[in-house]
Amino acid sequence: MLQKESAKEKSIILIGFMGVGKTTIGNALANKLQRDFVDVDHQLEREYNMSVSEIFHHHGEAFFRNKEKEMIRALSKQTQKVISLGGGAFLQEDIRESCLENGIVIYLDMSFKAWKQRIPFIIDSRPVLQGKSEEEIKNLFNERKAIYVNHHLKVKMDGKELEEIVESVIDSLDLA
Template identity: 50%
Template sequence: MQKSSTIVLIGFMGVGKTTVGEVLARKTGRPFTDTDDAIVEAFGGMPIPEIFRTYGEPAFRKKEREVITSLVEEKEGVLSLGGGAFKQESIRDLCLQKATVVYLDMTFERWKERLGDLVDSRPLLQGKSMEEIESFFYERRSLYQDHHIHTKTDDLSPEEVAEVILRDFR
């Protein structure tokens, strides 16, 4: 882990990567990018559910790879990665080699409290039963096992999570 490297936040959708990333950026004076927002911008402002419907997940993942590669190479930023970005081995390897990867971890019970706010904007949750969503949550967890810093977020505010990360980063 390089102290001068980009800080990359990973974890399941809705765990707070963007919120914590914004706090980290403010505390460190680094630029912040939500990679999903950067992808939306690259598609001319088209929302992610529409990108999936119009171009399909492969086109989304290709653009995701391009955006993340560019941002990690810029150095010293704070990035919030989409929940599925680490499915791509090339993204995972690049981030682990050239950045500090922080896994934001939350229990399913706590995450479930956020589900109502997430479903409409997350194509991979739409039309799924609670059992299917829970299975997906635990399946995705295995993607995040490679990281430099692991932070449990259940009982912490975004400010507290950022402080824990900064303590571990230093």
């Protein structure tokens, strides 16, 4: 009972490859659960008054990763939020540890075949993807999959509409 109560307090943290829908689903999930929603990239964009691409361009990726780490370490300790991370955040051990220790980490799992359809919609705003061939992107996708095995719950995304995904996330939380 005590454990279940404390689980309800924890923030829900969404992870997964860029473009799978962490931001979109996080927002819809927060509305449904009546929780505050925080998208880490959007928060950084507000703080620097620049897009993520501009932060990469003007300050470099190392700067972005450092700010991302500071922000997520602080956010992960807050309760009852829905937090969407950027897809590269979980590569940092400090981030993985603080999220897994303090929050409920949900991995949004999509096949490469389904994900490929998203490329045209995201390529311009994801500096990490720019200049890469489909083969190189596929390798990155598979490398990152190995990092995302660190999670509490997983939701399969292929063939589901947004509303169904949100329901699957809520079901996975109830069952856990």
